[in-house]
Amino acid sequence: MAEWTRAALAAPAIALCAAAVAPGAAEAKITRIEIAKVEPAFGGKSFGSVGAYERVTGKAYGEVDPLEPGNAVIQDIGLAPRNARGLVEYVTDIDILRPADRSKGNGILLLEVLNRGRKLAFNYFHVGAGGNEAELNALAKPGDLLLMQQGYSMVWLGWQADMLPGAGRLMLDVPVARHPDGSPVTGVVRSEFAPTAPTFVQNLSSGWFTTMTHRSYPTVETDNRKPLADGFLPSLTVRAKEQEPRVAIPNTEWSFGACPNGGEAKPSDTQICLPAGFQPGRLYELIYRAKDPLVMGLGYAAIRDFGSFAKRAAKDDAGTANPVYRADNRAIVIGASQSGRLIRSFLYLGFNRDEAGSQVFDGAMPHIGGGLMPLNVRFSQPGRAWGQQVDHLYPAYEFPFSYARMHDPITGRRQGLLDRCQETGTCPKLFHTATSLEVWEGRQSLGLTDPMGTRDVADPASVRTFIFASTQHGAAGLPLPTAEPFGLCQQQPNPNPHTYSMRALLTALTGWVRDGVEPPDSIKPRIADGTLVAIDQVRFPAIPANAYGNVKRPAVRFIGQGNPLHALDFGPDFRAGEQSGVITREPPTASPRSYGVLVPQADADGSDIGGLRSIFQRVPIGTYTAWNLFRAGRFEDGFCNFNGSFIPFARTRQERNDAHDPRLSIEERFPSKDAYVAAMRAATSAMVAERVLLPEDARALVGQAEAEGIRLAP
Incomplete structure (x- = not known):
């Protein structure tokens, strides 16, 4: 050491x-x-x-x-x-x-x-909410304001x-x-850059999710060619994909500094200059000695x-x-993605007990937040995430994975996320909600099974889990792009919304916390019923190239890949069992043995069978998947970060036959407007009975179908 x-x-x-x-x-x-x-x-x-x-x-x-x-x-x-x-x-x-x-x-x-500084609750609970970061934080486009109607x-x-x-x-x-003598605390930091456009300069904190909005840890020495007293030299590498070998960029070809136009760099302890240019579709990895955590x-x-x-x-x-x-007052804590992971870590580290010994939050709703949050780490980078291609090696998915306590044969630890709050009697009533993308790309299945993926694991009595079938991390905004390239992905993104399910579930969680009303049972894919399987067991249909709705799309390429997970070793001072400590080994080394990551089984259309199926999946106009692939030049064929796919059905039987599409056309599913409205009415009634759709939302959705007829586009 x-x-x-x-x-x-x-x-x-x-x-x-x-x-x-x-x-x-x-x-x-x-x-x-x-x-x-x-x-x-x-x-x-x-x-x-x-x-x-x-x-x-x-x-x-x-x-x-x-x-x-x-x-x-x-x-x-x-x-x-x-x-x-x-x-x-x-x-x-x-x-x-x-x-x-x-x-x-x-x-x-x-x-x-x-x-990451953004208010997202209105997006998840209010129909019609949206806006850019400034508009979100100003509550400028709040949608239908259900939360205010309900009095929160x-x-x-x-x-x-x-x-x-x-x-x-x-x-x-x-x-x-700082050390007791006032001297700076220093340590190794790894920064991963994945620019989406050519640039010559990156902040040391810049990444896929952090862009220019996060404070950088300064380097201890701006001369990148000068070894430190212990011989340490910073390094910069590049590779086309996460799984490919790193290629070193000599220290003579980059510097700590700013060079906006690629010219001579002005020294800076929080920026890096690459005169040859950082190129999109490449992973750049800087390892340097930083100070002042x-x-x-x-x-x-x-x-x-x-x-x-x-x-x-x-x-x-x-x-x-x-x-x-x-x-x-009763209190419920909610958060999505990064914030959902924080809630899980908050509970795991015992922070739901205040200094007087009282329980803080009576309820919790971490959304799209599998894994944990490395906030409590020296030189923490909580804006980083997880992914198959980007941010793959940051602390995010260390055991324990589930709320239930269990044994991990890889690390040898026996833990559960609720261990500390169960000891102190301060666990909240908890709804864990996630999209199917978290299962495909984010290893969410490890929260549903034992670590090796051999058996289902029941939720503790205070927990319910709801996996939203065939949804991506955040529903794609409408209208969808109508011509290739579809952003960074091969297919159009997935607009299947979370909103209606989230509204109903928050209402149910509130009733559980405030009034003691028993909530719905968990709804999730399971090994036992064949809806949660190994990736090589997925039966995905062959969906051909098509031009339905005058939008040209390539054939869907299901290549049977996942996002495997290995235990990562960040050095002896990192306490993986607490997602805390000091990282001394960058990049981390991976254990040879991998965890048993599973994915949802598909139906004949290619949509998920298990989990909470939305109204738009129960009365579908196309296939919704929880995965998409990067396009050429952008980590090609890797998972396109946080994106699923939408592939519409042909409108007529003849159109689908001409395309050799095995999926039934809209005409074959809904021969008339009346048939479509009847299907919407039956599906919404079932969802209200299951307590996964609010009655007022059911009425609005049926009314929309009656007024507009069969949906032909998202």
């Missing part, structure tokens, strides 16, 4: 021992809130019996006791500066929507964990301390870790502390009133 690593690990213990002999530390919590603005929301619109809403913005100031057992897990908490009371401070932005008359709300605080109070706060300001992002200010794990504490404050504190220490307080 390198000397810098030993020093970094020893420092927290020294600091904690010193603090232990000091007088008793003060209670740590949200100590102060500052309300900057209170204004009418949504133009003063009234929502039935709930009435009008207000929007409250400001800041919350928190303090964390590094000696409290629930905080000891926070990486580098012992290297953070302390105030006079021996506590570590942070400041977070807050943004709140509340009924103007709080007594008219439904008594539920809905705290959404932001996704919405809470957002900053939790990701490496976000840069802009586009209305909520920020979290946390300290930089943020104590990123305080993001967990901020969510815990403000969640607890919002739920049960009438006022702060100075007497400022809690802007969402009700004596009977």
Whole structure:
């Protein structure tokens, strides 16, 4: 182990021992809130019996006791500066929507964990919501506002301390870790660049999902040709695909600096210049020695502390009133993708118990968030994700995978995601929701089975799992592209929505949390009924090239590939069992043995059989898949990140025969408008009975079919 690593690990213990002999530390919590603005929301619109809403913005100031057992897990908490009371401070932005008359709300605080600074809840629960990042955060295109109609109070706060300001992002200010003598903490960092357009410069934090919105960890030395005292030199490599060998780019051909036009670089400790140019469809991997890590794990504490404050504190220490307080409040935490993974990690690390020992969130709904979040890691890069081609080697899918406790034969550990909250009696009622893409591309099957994929595993009593059949990570917006190339993919993306299912499930979760109403059973593909299988067992039909609707599409290429998972070794100081610690080995080494990743079985159309089938799959106008392939020049034939496919049916029997398409045409499925409307009415009625579709949504969907007839396009 390198000397810098030993020093970094020893420092927290020294600091904690010193603090232990000091007088008793003060209670740590949200100590102060500052309300900057209170204004009418949504133009003063009234929502039935709930009435009008207000929007409250400001800041919350928190303090964390590094000696409290629930905080000891926070990486580098012992290297953070302390105030006079021996506590570590942070400041977070807050943004709140509340009924103007709080007594008219439904008594539920809905705290959404932001996704890379973005508010996404309205997109998942409101029909017609959307917009760019700034519009999302300004709530400028909110859709039908179901959450307000139902009376929820919405809470957002900053939790990701490496976000840069802009586009209305909520920020979290946390300290930089430093050694007790004031010297900088350093360590190895791996940055993966996958540009979608030619460029000469990348921020050291830039990646497929992080772009220019994340703070970079500075290099300890801007001269990339100068070895450090221990002989370390940074390296830059390139390859066409994740699975191909790395090709070294000599240090004479790049530098730490900025060269926007490819000319002479101006030195910079947070940027990299490649005069030959970074090319799209290539993976560039920089490994360098960085300094000044943020104590990123305080993001967990901020969510815990403000969640607890919002739920049960009438006022702060100075007497400022809690802007969402009700004596009977219940709290549900929600988040999608990155934020869903954070919720799972939040629970796993025990943060649903506040410093007073009370449960914070009564309910949780992590969406499209299989895996875990490496927030609590020195030089954490929480904006990175997982993928078959991009971000494949970042910490994201370490065991444990499931909420149930089980044994992992590869690592030898026995764990479950709810171990800590079960020990303290602080587990929430939980709905785990995911799309089928997470099963195909994101190894979500490991949350449904044992680690080797040999048997189904039942959810704990407090958990329900819903896998949305034949859906991609986020439903494609309409209209779809009508000519090749279809973005970066070979086929048109998948518009099969999550929204209607999410609305019904949140309503059911609220009834479970607030009223004790038993929720629907889990709906997921299973090994036992043949709906969850090994990839080589999938029976996918041969779908030919076609020009249905005057859109030319290539034949669908099902090549039977998945996204295998091996246990990754990031070095002896990384605690994989806690998704925490210090990474010292980059790139990580992979174990030879792989986990048993499975995928959904397909029906005769190529759509998923198992899982929660949407109305658009039950009354289909085409095939919806949860996978798509990158096009030529862009990691060709690898999984096209987060994209599924939509391949429409022929309109007539003759058209499908001419194309040699084995799938029935729309004409053969729905001979008339009346037949289509009847199919919609029967399917929506069944879904309402299953409690996976709201009655008002069923009426709207049937009404749309009656007015518009058979859908011929998404």
